[in-house]
Amino acid sequence: MHVAIVGSGPSGLYTADALARLWPDVEIDVFDRLPTPYGLVRGGIAPDHQSTKAVARAFERTLSRSGTRFLGNVEIGRDLSYEELKAAYDLVVFSIGAEIDRPLGIPGEHLRGVYGAAAFVGWYNGHPRHRDLDPLLDGKALAVIGNGNVALDVVRVLAKTLAELADSDICAHAAERIGAAHLRDLYLIGRRGPVEASFTPIELAELGELQRCDIIVDPAAVSAEVGPEVPEKEVKVRQRNLEILRSFAARVGDPKPMRVHILFNAAPVAVLGEERVTGLMFERTRVVEGRAEPTGERFELPVDTAIAAIGYLTGPLPGVPFDEKRGRFANDEGAIEPGVYAAGWCKHGPRGVVGTNRTDAGVLVKRIAEDFAANPPAGGKPGSREIDLLLRKRNVRVVEFAAWKRIDAAEIARALPPKPREKFVTAEELLAAAGD
Ligand SMILES: Cc1cc2nc3c(=O)[nH]c(=O)nc-3n(C[C@H](O)[C@H](O)[C@H](O)COP(=O)(O)OP(=O)(O)OC[C@H]3O[C@@H](n4cnc5c(N)ncnc54)[C@H](O)[C@@H]3O)c2cc1C
Structure with missing residues (x-):
């Protein structure tokens, strides 16, 4: 089973976690357009709420699971298309949040x-x-x-x-x-x-x-x-x-x-x-x-x-059914099309705290399991193999989990205590800190 999760915020990572419990052998690629994971946990939650941000430690374990990969700095709709994801993976879950005011x-x-x-x-x-x-x-x-x-x-x-x-x-x-x-x-x-x-x-x-x-x-x-x-x-x-x-x-x-x-x-x-x-x-x-x-x-x-x-509001992605009135992906309890689902804020709009996404992910994955039991996927999809080739051909600089950890360590190392980290704030700085 090859799975693509688009967006490494709370909804994407709680979904990855729930899928790995359901199917222990599942291979999951988690994409994010930023070189950094965790969505609004890094970029939304207030900087003076460090205890809330500590949930990132649990997400780190999700991304460290063997069989799960983080592919940061890869934007779906720019570096890879919706059609390419559907062709490569048995299951695609969009969890891109709602980033537009x-x-x-x-x-x-x-x-x-x-x-x-x-x-x-x-x-x-x-x-x-x-x-x-x-x-x-x-x-x-x-x-x-x-x-x-x-x-x-x-x-x-x-x-x-x-x-x-x-x-x-x-x-x-x-x-x-x-x-x-x-x-x-x-x-x-x-x-x-x-x-x-x-x-x-x-x-x-x-x-x-x-x-x-x-x-x-x-x-x-x-x-x-x-x-x-x-x-x-x-x-x-x-x-x-x-x-x-x-x-x-x-x-x-x-x-x-x-x-x-x-x-x-x-x-x-x-x-x-x-x-x-x-x-x-x-x-x-x-x-x-x-x-x-x-x-x-x-x-x-x-x-x-x-x-x-x-x-x-969620921004539309080329080819993905969109509900213009509500400003999110058109979905029925998370189902967008056969084999394609939405989770988190791009599914139900901008409400709920980090933990809400965990409960929602459990419900969504139960639904996915039922849908797949009723209509098993045809199989034979190439998964990451095909996607890695496309990314290489397009010269996309993928930031994998180990590279993110280098960014993480460099941000912590350069902070003046008691500051917990001094973030890199441009794509260039982040990619430089990611190393080769
Ligand atoms: C300002 C603010 C403060 C908050 N404070 C708290 C708080 O203190 N406590 C609390 O519990 N909750 C808080 N929340 C709520 C919490 O952050 C959300 O419930 C949660 O982040 C929603 O998760 P998500 O995965 O749906 O979206 P997000 O966290 O937004 O994650 C979406 C991810 O998708 C990626 N992405 C977007 N487009 C693409 C694309 N085309 N290709 C690849 N990747 C893409 C983004 O880069 C991002 O990493 C806050 C929310 C906001 C906005």
Whole structure:
């Protein structure tokens, strides 16, 4: 059985793990377009959340299994086509995530100083594609639009002092810029109310621990209660969020040099400015049955930079059936075509934490096993043999697992303690560190 997994993030690697348990002799090639594995564990999860990133150790064991290969720096759709994968492997699983920022869809969003969270987070986390984002952090006010954990991450990283970031793996270029910024007011803005916010309580509470930052919440804005429309399993989390927000609203003490303002019930309707953002226009909303409804009342917020953290889309790949409306691969419970499946964010959209992908992978692999039992594959596919020939013919510089480990060791070796690693942030640097 020859298997190709496209994307070495959590969903791809948990799927590889589950497949290896199902079929101990399976040969798995895990492709990634980056020379580095682990997807958003490296390039998304906040640099000051090192304990969450430690899941990479388990993924390392998955990639070290004999019979599993890592083929980094190989982009499907560029270096190999969908048709070539289908011709070579009995089973193809796409797990390419959702790396494109969902647009705000309002006038002015293309002005200078407006960024999507995928790009901004990729910039501070050293994703080679976003290394040169060069975000404008020269003003006093910055808004983050979104009410999820990604929005919290962005605000927290910007609000921390360099001392607070010292034991994180934030990239040097980003730490330098954040350290030199003179931001005073950070706004965290949600379209809906505090009950609907999708923060997790631990991350929300963490905002309250920032050394140089006050958290400003209007007590009236957090007076709502969790209503009967909230699903039972969500009630505790929502109540805990409300408690934390109310504790922020009740705070007294000496003012700190920075402020995070948490605003609710404000839907962005326009980005203001001529060439560069100078402000945002919002319409106040009220929540009806969990949905934000406009009230007709508008207000403006002067800001120098705006970051939209409102969700992600998967980019289409030539030949792979795509659901344009939802921005992900067209699939039925993971099945794209016979022998082709989707896992993780490119299957169901950008939701869930790392661990969610593990549960999902188990369900997907059970489904694959059932499909293959009902319709056994014809067999006789060449697997890696054919793919290696194609890659060699096309002069693709494949970064295998041992080469990734050289990058890993070099990043750790060059970091100044207590920093755990200093990432290489361009393709050239990464390939140089990978060696021959
Ligand atoms: C900013 C941010 C912070 C987060 N923080 C946390 C957190 O603190 N804790 C937590 O539990 N979860 C967190 N999550 C959620 C978690 O990261 C996701 O659940 C998980 O990464 C989704 O896994 P995935 O495999 O579907 O996608 P990804 O992790 O995005 O992996 C996709 C992989 O596919 C590769 N790829 C893409 N296109 C191609 C192609 N054409 N050819 C080859 N390879 C390709 C990419 O390079 C990438 O390595 C966070 C998410 C984000 C966005």
